[in-house]
Amino acid sequence: MAAAPYAHGTSASETFKKFFEASLTEQNQLLQELISATTDSTPSESTLRQLLDRVIKHYEDYYRYKSRWAKRDVMAMMTPAWRSSLEDAFLWIGGWRPSMAFHLLYSKAGLQLEAGLDELLRGLSTGDLGDLSPAQLRRVDRLQRETIRKERDLTxxxxxxxxxxxxxxxxxxxxxxxxxxxxxxxxxxxxGWDESAVDGLVESTLRPKEDALEEILHKADDLRLSTLKNIVEVLTPIQAVHFFIAATELHLRVHDWGKRRDLKEDRRREPRQ
Known part of the structure; x- marks a missing residue:
């Protein structure tokens, strides 16, 4: 996913919004490929790993470009105008809370366990998240505890x-x-008041605070990315595919629902003719 160059006179918020929308389009495409991989009766492990590598690269590219824009306008990254009010309500340091990935994993695992219970009772493997082994669950639990600790420190x-x-x-x-x-x-x-006489002083006072926020945002994004990678390492390739399907569906649908809610609210507030 190529990053769009800064346009002259264009704010970081406006520029990153275009990148964010392009990212959503790519996520939609990846989602279709992930779903197709689960409908293939015999997907090879190498094919699944190649697909997972592309999904991980999508996240890596996103956070790398986000870091670039944060250097220009960290405030825009901390309070993203391209997200809906619904998404804003669940925002943690400019993005999703890392511990949420474990709740997503357990929720999807529970649903798939229920759906494949008959097969599991017959001793058959479903291969999805409903078939997590005790060893995998122990590793996930350790990861969750460590992630929550790091999350708390950043908070x-x-x-x-x-x-x-x-x-x-x-x-x-x-x-x-x-x-x-x-x-x-x-x-x-x-x-209003023209404060050009003190703009330099204001900038010099705020700059260290913005630099500190940028560092915190960078650490939060690093934790988000490392959490995804660590979870994938615990899962089998096909389980990781199911995990990313759930993660992508949740992200895309919550974004859509939030935008529609905001649009309805804006229309409701419009004065009647």
Whole structure:
């Protein structure tokens, strides 16, 4: 998936939105291939692994390009305007919560276990997530515990960084700007205040905070990607295919549902003619 170059005068948010939409299109295509792989009566392990490698590469490309855009505008990546309000409600540091991958795995495994219970009781293997072995479940449990620990550490790091919005430098700067406004040392234009005289100071104060947020976002995205890779290592190739089908379906459908809900809400708010 090629990254679109920055267009002159185009915000990082607008540019990444186009990349995000292209990513959704590619995910749809990969989903169809994943589903086809499960309908093949005898898919070879090499074929499945090649498909899984492409899926993993899709995620790697996405987070690599996201990291590039975060260097330009980390705020846009932390509060993505290209996602729906439904997705925003479940957002964790600019993306999905890594521990959610384990809930997804267990949910899909439970559904497939129920669907294939008759075969399993007859001693037959279903080959899907309903047929996870005790050894696999133990490894998944260890991964889940480790992921939750890292997730908690990052959450605490973000909380500490968020508190710096009220540190001495911010309080001092906000007071100084307020005094400038009160003393009429800035120019009032278009009903607002032109703060060009203090823009440099504002930028120098906010820059370290943005740099810290960028580092936290990068670590969160690394955890998201490593969680997927670690889960796949526990699963057989065909089980990993089923896992990615569930993950892709959930991502695409929640995005669609959220966009439709937002559109309906926007229409409801429109003044009647």
């Amino acid at each position: 605490e790091t973000l909380a500490a960084q968020q508190e710096t919005v009220a540190d001495t430098s911010m309080v001092e700067l906000s007071h100084a700007v307020t005094e400038l406004i009160r003393n009429g040392e800035t120019t009032q234009t278009h009903g």
